Amino acid sequence: MARNTGDDDSAPTQDRVIARLLIDDIVAWRIPPGAWIREREIAARFAVSHAPVREAFRQVANIGLLKVVPWRGAFVIDLDQHAADEVYELWKALFGVACRLACAEMSDRDGRELMHRLVEYKDVTLRTENTFEHLNVSNRIGRFIAKRSNAPLALELLDRVALLARWQHNVYTNSYIETHGNEAARRSAALYETLCRHIVARDGDAADAAARALIGVTQESFEQALEEYKARHAKPRASRRRAKSA
Amino acid sequence: MARNTGDDDSAPTQDRVIARLLIDDIVAWRIPPGAWIREREIAARFAVSHAPVREAFRQVANIGLLKVVPWRGAFVIDLDQHAADEVYELWKALFGVACRLACAEMSDRDGRELMHRLVEYKDVTLRTENTFEHLNVSNRIGRFIAKRSNAPLALELLDRVALLARWQHNVYTNSYIETHGNEAARRSAALYETLCRHIVARDGDAADAAARALIGVTQESFEQALEEYKARHAKPRASRRRAKSA
DNA sequence: AGAGGCATTATTATCGATAATTTTATTTTT
DNA sequence: AAAAATAAAATTATCGATAATAATGCCTCT
Numbered sequence: 001m002a003r004n005t006g007d008d009d010s011a012p013t014q015d016r017v018i019a020r021l022l023i024d025d026i027v028a029w030r031i032p033p034g035a036w037i038r039e040r041e042i043a044a045r046f047a048v049s050h051a052p053v054r055e056a057f058r059q060v061a062n063i064g065l066l067k068v069v070p071w072r073g074a075f076v077i078d079l080d081q082h083a084a085d086e087v088y089e090l091w092k093a094l095f096g097v098a099c100r101l102a103c104a105e106m107s108d109r110d111g112r113e114l115m116h117r118l119v120e121y122k123d124v125t126l127r128t129e130n131t132f133e134h135l136n137v138s139n140r141i142g143r144f145i146a147k148r149s150n151a152p153l154a155l156e157l158l159d160r161v162a163l164l165a166r167w168q169h170n171v172y173t174n175s176y177i178e179t180h181g182n183e184a185a186r187r188s189a190a191l192y193e194t195l196c197r198h199i200v201a202r203d204g205d206a207a208d209a210a211a212r213a214l215i216g217v218t219q220e221s222f223e224q225a226l227e228e229y230k231a232r233h234a235k236p237r238a239s240r241r242r243a244k245s246a
Numbered sequence: 247m248a249r250n251t252g253d254d255d256s257a258p259t260q261d262r263v264i265a266r267l268l269i270d271d272i273v274a275w276r277i278p279p280g281a282w283i284r285e286r287e288i289a290a291r292f293a294v295s296h297a298p299v300r301e302a303f304r305q306v307a308n309i310g311l312l313k314v315v316p317w318r319g320a321f322v323i324d325l326d327q328h329a330a331d332e333v334y335e336l337w338k339a340l341f342g343v344a345c346r347l348a349c350a351e352m353s354d355r356d357g358r359e360l361m362h363r364l365v366e367y368k369d370v371t372l373r374t375e376n377t378f379e380h381l382n383v384s385n386r387i388g389r390f391i392a393k394r395s396n397a398p399l400a401l402e403l404l405d406r407v408a409l410l411a412r413w414q415h416n417v418y419t420n421s422y423i424e425t426h427g428n429e430a431a432r433r434s435a436a437l438y439e440t441l442c443r444h445i446v447a448r449d450g451d452a453a454d455a456a457a458r459a460l461i462g463v464t465q466e467s468f469e470q471a472l473e474e475y476k477a478r479h480a481k482p483r484a485s486r487r488r489a490k491s492a
Numbered sequence: 493a494g495a496g497g498c499a500t501t502a503t504t505a506t507c508g509a510t511a512a513t514t515t516t517a518t519t520t521t522t
Numbered sequence: 523a524a525a526a527a528t529a530a531a532a533t534t535a536t537c538g539a540t541a542a543t544a545a546t547g548c549c550t551c552t
Contacts, residue, residue: 012316013316013317013534013535013536014535014536015535015536016316038502038503038504039503039504040502040503048536048537049536049537049538050504050537050538051297051535051536051537052535052536052537054301054504054505055300055301055304055535058301058304058305058308059304062304062308064399070258070259070262070504070505070543071259071503071504071505071542071543071544072503072504072543072544072545073503073504082396083398083399085347086347086397086398086399086400087399089343089346089347089397089400090340090343090399090400090403092343093339093340093342093343094336094339096339097335097336097338097339100335101331101332101335150328151332151335152332153310153329153332153333153336153407153410154332154335154336157336157403161399164399259504259505259506260505260506261505261506284532284533284534285533285534286532286533294506294507295506295507295508296507296508296534297505297506297507298505298506300534300535301505316513316534316535317512317513317514317533317534317535318513318514318515318533318534319533319534
């Protein structure tokens, strides 16, 4: 009678493929903030009708990168300094929830795997100053915790907020990498260690606090990068304006 | 050149109307958990084509009450004791973020209005034992804080989680009202007072903690109601099963 | 010249029909 | 009778076309 409600293993439908590609395009700033996207344009690009495009728009809008307004279409969201604070606060809170739940949900076996990954992470930290690799391996730990927290809704919201954060600082990527590379890495390493220890010790409150501190490092790096970006771009703009009025 | 990206003031399109009504139906348990909903069925009910129904399904799915799986359709989510913990943890965290941000964002005027509402709330608490009215006025305070926190994304996620929580305990509504009415009201009142005081004092950490404690009261009431519900329904089921096997 | 109204154009929303896929029922085989 | 294969039915996904709406440019009037 009831159909199989289980997990989806079939090939993805077109709307999901398109949504994925749109997300990539927006996060990578190939589509600028505030841009107005037309159905026909995207439909032509993927050689499909507009129906799947509409659904893709809705999916991207649900993640928060697109804003769909009736009869007017879809707009990429705008960059907003104030919203950055909100995103990072949410990120801290949601990652905290994931870690808190992980304390209760993780098996002892998962805990051992977590500590194993921590060792791997510290190795990378000591071996290289490559910030990309650094971010990569640290993200792996975060995702592992979130997955094992057995909290699908928290995981979904976490992915969403992390995506928004990534989009936000992709403008400042260069500054970010430079800034984050030096001292933040060491602080992160220490915080990851305390976080993992609290999780295997099943201390939810302490894990939550460590998680918040960890995202806080990223937040500080972002803010610092933003300042540097502003400082770098303050002069060119002023000169351009002067040239205009001359 | 660029179109009006501002707020939406036009009449809602059909898909949004349908989505709203579907949400109501699901939250009120007029559509049972796990139910499989067909496009044609809903389309016939609202005398529309299936296109707006599809979009409505996607919107409800984004809130989390519906799960859309390719080629198989839309299913109402299932009741899951484990998921309840997750929802309440998220609720605590998100309301905490809203209160934290409210500390920074609220004007002094907003703070005075908040304290005014607190007085109103305490009056209601003293005057009546009516739990509905009690929940109503307390929700008003929560929503006021969330709105003035100037954090649209947090507000959206908060609404979403609160809706899921409401759906979850709508099964046990009767027990919930009974349980919540007695002692929890007094605890909530004290916690609301400390929360508001921390907010006007702009102490983010303290406000966050108070917010968590406040949702914690609701969580405890829910869990207690769940226990009572289980106890009440344990016997009838057993007898029914015995009758079947006889 | 500028403001306001009107027609034009472009775009989204909805519809009805067809294609692709899954589920259910039937038949066949062992 | 049970299991596998097959056919039938039901359902979703996609398409192309039409209706509804918003933005744009033109024209008139002052």
